[in-house]
Amino acid sequence: MKLVDINFEEFKEQKALLQKLKSMGLPTPKTEHYRYFGIKPILDKEYALTMPKTQKPEEANHIEIEDGSVVKAPKSLYIEMQKNIKIDDSHYDQIYYLNHLLSERVIHIECEEDMDLKIVHKHTLSKALVPYRIKLTIAAGKRVNFYEEHLVLAQDALYLYGYDIDLQENASLKLVQNRISNLDEFALIAPHSVQCNKKSNFALFTFDFGSAKTLHNYHIVLQEEATTDANHVIFGSSSGRMGNTFHIENRGKESKTTQLSRNILKDKARGIFDGLLIVKNPAKYSSIYQDSKTILLNDGAFMVSKPQMEIYTEYISEATHGSATGHIDEEALFYLRQRGIEESLAKEMMVVSFLNEIFEKLGDEEIKEEFIKLYEERQ
Amino acid sequence: MGMEKVDKIINSDYELGFEIDIEEETAPPGLTEDTIKFISAKKNEPDWMLELRLKAFHAWQKMEEPKWAKVTYPPIDYQAISYWAAPKKGSKSLDEVDPEILKAYEKLGIPLEEQKALAGVAVDAVLDSVSVKTTFVEELNKLGIIFCSISEAIRDYPDLVKKYMFSVVPMTDNFFAALNSAVFSDGTFVYIPKGVKCPMELSTYFRINAQNTGQFERTLIIADEGSYVSYNEGCSAPSRDENQLHAAVVELIAHKDAHINYSTIQNWYPGDIEGNGGIYNFVTKRGLCEGENSKITWTQVETGSVITWKYPSCILKGDNSVGEFYSVAITRLAQQADTGTKMIHIGKNTKSLIISKGISAQKGQNSYRGLVKIHESAKGAKNFSECDSLLIGDNCGAHTFPYLESKCASAQVEHEATTSKISEEQLFYLRQRGISEEDAVSMIVHGFCKDVLNKLPMEFAVEAKALLDLTLEGSVG
Amino acid sequence: MKKVMQIINLHAKIGEKEILKGIDLDMFEGKVHAIMGPNGAGKSTLSKTIVGHPDVEVTEGDIIYKGKSIIDMEPEERALEGIFMSFQHPVEIPGVNNAYFLRTALNAKRKHLGLKPLNAAEFLKLLKSKIKELGMKEEMIHRSLNEGFSGGEKKLNEILQMEILEPDFVILDEIDSGLDIDALKKVSEAINNMRDSKRTFMIITHYRKILDYIEPDFVHVLKNGKVLKTGGIEIVDALEKEGYKIFGDA
Known part of the structure; x- marks a missing residue:
């Protein structure tokens, strides 16, 4: 089946989601966050929709998710396949809602203690469309380091996945996403939603190396005194197309967002950095900072940098962004x-x-x- | 700061909101092929022009109004607008211009009698759909400079018009450009011959007067090899409760070694604090640096209009060509502006500079939107952008949306932006x-805009500074 | 001796924190008052309170200047009444021309005094002569206010403004910080030249050095938001030897 041909009537029961998706429609090449990604060929392509199976995971030190199914997990960890989780009702990416529609059960990982966790995603099914979602809850005051890796074997496939992260009050999460893929025809679209409650800290490190087509769309919301520190490296080669887009909303007072992006592009690769930082009116004395730098190693490599700010209050501590694209000094x-x-x-x-x-x-x-x-x- | 006070500073009145009391002939509202034929006939246009207009109209009918800008307004009913209004009396000789019009322009600070004019400024005065007077034409003609209304140019210089009109902004470039291409009424045409440095500031003053009428002017400026011209436009409209549409197109062509300086002081009626009335300003302005070493400089001071949608751009095609964009945009009351530029680098060693200063007060929403695009061919290209915003008051917004695309490894693209409020310490x-606090605010704002105001020709810099003060008066708050 | 300023039981806070806890201080026409005290004593808050900085909230007490309470006056009104503060950290204001700023300030003052404004030429003449006296670079006239100035140049620029505006009551908030010995001499000399029987100086400093060049008539020691001790130059000697602890706690 093709994404454009999805019969939404099958999902009648999930009214809210369906309504949301219908009101937004599927993305088009003109949709702002897909503008430089080339969504059309992906929407029009024939994939075999493959829903993840539920199975009992093997015991291991880390979590392993193979084609959307948890196949390995530490025994001590609380993981549940959950229905009807609370979803983000203001995500800017329509694929977020589609991804949820297609993923009736969500892998829910609850971190009630301080911990270091590793999660390995295996993508093995060629010509498949595989949707799954992960919900990650970090309990109040807990500190978690979450390290993610992707192992890509699937040719010509489209994977949809993403996190719904709930950082409770005072919680800290360091999420490292190591996303290496050298398969030119592998595509991944990952809409993430991160709720940073009062005084919580979210540190994000993403590394996109290789030649696949991947787009990660982060909707991050910061309440009072919450901080987000997002860092991104893209090293694209061949005809790779890798991007990160963001709507980071500072909603609570004294919240703070910093964002660094460093990109190296080679051959015909395309890098996308599209970060919109928003300071809402109640977010007094917040600060936002954004810095994107790129080195193009040869002509024809393509960088799109969109450091963006929307500010609705005069009481702003810092609001600065910069971007530079050039070559090696x-x-x-x-x-x-x-x-x-x-x-x-x-x-x-x-x-x-x-x-x-x-x-x-x-x-x-x-x-x-x-x-x-x-x-x-x-x- | 003491916000009540600052509020006082920005709440100034729109002083140009008077109506000129003259008899006008207006077309009935509505837009069909017949409207276009009517306009073309009114202007005694040759058939080829009518054909082009109709082509644009058919294309426009299939197009959709763009929705991507960060502005909101109720839907525009294009059939409720009148596309033609002209003073009944009047032709190009000064004796025949309605004295009411002369008086009105004088009140606007634009005397149309040459002996009274600002030294060194030639003016084309456009009222609603027609050019009412162009000054200093003979003097300029001696140098081979053509400075006339676009209607005259279509009749008298068809070869130039055919060659250049739609060459920079194609008639189907966007919804508003297509609409303009179909219904444009008047505007200014300038041709500077090879090697001629135009000795005067050329200037057009646009005035909307008639009710329910849109203004759709079209300006075309061609600077031939090695020439130079500095052109300025100003505008105003009566204060009315209804919204009026202004959809202009400006095309500039700079040949080898030519330099065009284009300045705008935009002061259309901004509406009131509740967002009632005001001009919808949807403008397409684009310059082509066609030849080597050519240069186009856009300078704009935007204080008026309730909605502004405007991106004066440069296509840097010639090697070593230069594009510059200097902008001050103030949104107060309930004004919304989405403005910026596009710099398209195609030629080698092309350079662009963007300096944008946005000021938001009261309920104003001010967005900078700019595209810098470096083609693979633009070896050694350089761009620098600086986009700063100032917030005055807690109900306004300042937004920055740069799009920076580069495909060339030897090119450099740099963008910096900062948003802040007026510093308490300063x-x-x-x-x-x-x-006093008022003077202090004004001083800081002027300082903030200085890099842009300095780029205006002297005669207009004074006007711009006064306008800035007037606009700020009562807005700080 | 004529009292020019009388500070009575002054309590003031910045944010939620009470910093001045009952200051009583008299200052006299034509005299130099040095205010000393450890970090956090409230010296800078006191000067901010006198000039009406918006961060400071007076909770109790009063400041009487030339016979009138000034605590409800706007900062510019106080300035026009002759109170001038040399800032510890003079702010930079991009795009605002130095000369233009200073002429605006001077003409505001002249207007207040019922005098004709100076035109650009008259003002420039005055400015140039003062700049020369101070040994400053003339190009500073064309630069933006304090922008790109070195620490010493900024302080000198404060003195220049003082000379042009001819205030009656001058607060020098750590004018000596960040100055090398030559610059300190130059600044002190300029201040001494401004001393006369009418003009009062309030010098806030951590260091003795400047008081060797500008001899104070009175020395006040501030600690923990109160005036701990008032006396002459001998206090400075005691401080030098023993530190602030010899005066005990407030």
Whole structure:
């Protein structure tokens, strides 16, 4: 079946969702957050809709989700397949509602304690359309590190997944999304919704390396004194098309959003950074900051940067954004070469140093190594 | 800051809201092929022009009004608008212009008698659908400069019009451009021959007077190789409770080594604090830097209109060509502005600079929307944008929507934006030196806009500064 | 001695925090009053209160200046009455020309005094002579207010404004901070030149150094929102040796 041909009548029972989706309609190439992604071929493509099966997970140290089914999980963790979860009623992405419509049961992970968790997504079904959703609840005052990896084997497939994250008061979540895929014909659309309650902290690190077609659409809402610190690295090559779009709404007073994006693009790859930061009128004394930088390694690589702000109160502590797209600093490159470093290595050093701000903030050498390996492979 | 006071500063009146008491001939409301034939006949146009208009009209009928801008307004009934209004009396000779019109323009600060005119400024005065007077025509003709109404140009210089009209803004470019292409009434035509530096500021003053009427002017400026021209437009309208539509198209062509400076002081009636009345200003302005080393500079001071939808743009086709956009946009009352620019880099080493200053007060919503697009061919291209917003009061909004696209590794695109309120510390510093709060606010706002105001030709900078003060008066709050 | 300012049982807070807790202080025409005290004593809050900074809320007490209570007056009214404060951190105002700003301020004052405004040429002449006296660079006339000025240039610019506006009551809030010894001398000399039998100075400082150049008539020690001790220059010597603790707690 094609996404455009979905018979919504089948979902009559889920009235609210259906209504929402109908009022928004399916995305078109003109839909703002799909504008640069190329949604049309995906909507028109024939996929075999494959709903995840419910099965008893094997015991393991980490969570593994294969084609939408939880196949492995730590015993101590509370995971449930839940129906009728509360959904975000103001998400800007229509696929969020479609994804929920197609995912009757949601994988609900509840974190009642401080913990470090790893989740591996395996995408194995070629020519399939696989929808699933994960709800993640972090209990009040708890701190959770959540590390996500994707293993992509599916050719010519479309996966829809995403998180509904509920950060309760004072909770902290560090979510690291390591999304490497070198399959050109793999597509993934992931609408996420994050509710940051009072005084909660959300740190997000996303790494998109490779040549797939992926788009992550984050709707993040911050209540009083909540903070979001979002960091993104894209390294796209071949005909990859990778993007992150955001509506980050500062709704409560003294909330704070910072966002860094660093992109390296090569071949015919396209990178999309589309971040709308909103400060609502009650969010007095909030601050927002956004910075996007890109290096194009060759002509024809394409970066679209849309750092955007909507501000509805005069009482704003900081509202700044910047964006720069350019190339490797020739002077610095020459300096390194004059010191005897060969050009390709010098370039690599420059590229790595360009990303270092985010690598260092994360404090994870492994991802940096992965990047370097991939960068070298792609030379 | 003491918000009550600031409020006082911005609540000034619209001083240009008077009505000119003359007899006008207006077409009945509605838009059909017959309306277009009527307009074309009124203007004694050649057949080829009518055909083009009808082509545009048919295309427009199939188009949809754009909805992506951050403005909201009730649906426009295009059949309720009259597309033609002209003073009954009047032709191009000064003796025949209705004295009421002369008086009105004088009241607007635009004397049409050449001896009274501002030194070094030639004016084309457009009232509703027609050009009522163009000054200094003979003097300019001596240099080979053509400065006339677009209606005259269609009759007298058909080859130039045929070659250039629709070449930068195609008739089906967008909904409002297509509408304009079908019904445009008058506007200004300028041709500067090779190597000529136009010695005067050329200027058009647009005035909407008739009720229920839209104004659809079209301006075409061609700067041939090595020439230079500085052109300015101003505008105003009576204060009325109904909304009036203004959908203009401006096309600029700069050939090799030519430079066009285009300044706008937009002061259409802004409506009231509840959003009643005011002009809907949907304008397509675009310049083509066709030749090498050509340059187009847009400068705008936008204080009027209840809705503004306007993106003066540059297509930088010639190698080393330069596009600049300087903008001050103030939204107060219930005004909404979605304005910015597009800089399309095609040629090598092309450069663009965007300086945008948005000021929001009362219930105003001010959006900067800009596109910088670097084509793969634009080796060594450079863009820099700076978009700052100032919020005065807690019920307004300031929004920044840049679109930055680059496909060229040797190009550089840089964008910076900041939104803030008037700093308490700055305000206090000035007040501690004995400067009143009103003057202090005005001083800070002028400072905020300085980089843009400095780009206006002197004669107009004075006007713009006065307008800024008038607009701010009573809005701070 | 004529009292020019009388501060009576002044209590004031910034936000929720009470900082001034009952200040009593008399200041006299033509005299130099030095205000010293440890960090957080309330020195800067006191000067902010005198000039009417919006952050400060007076909760009790009064300030009588030239026989009138000023605590309900707008900052610009107080300025026009002759109160001038040299800011610890002069703000930068982009796009606002230095000379234009200062002429506006001077003409506001002249208007208040019933004098004719100075035109641009007259003003420029005055400004240039003062700039020369202070050894400042003339190009500062064309720059934006305090923008891109070094710390020393900013302080000198405050002094320049003082000279042009000729106030009666001058508050110098840590004018010496961030100045090297040459700049300090220059600033002190300018201040000494401004001293006369009518003009009162209130010098807020942490350091003795400036008081070697500008000899105070009175020294007041502030601590914990109150005046702990009033006396002459001998207090400074005691402070130098023993620190603020010798005066005990308020």
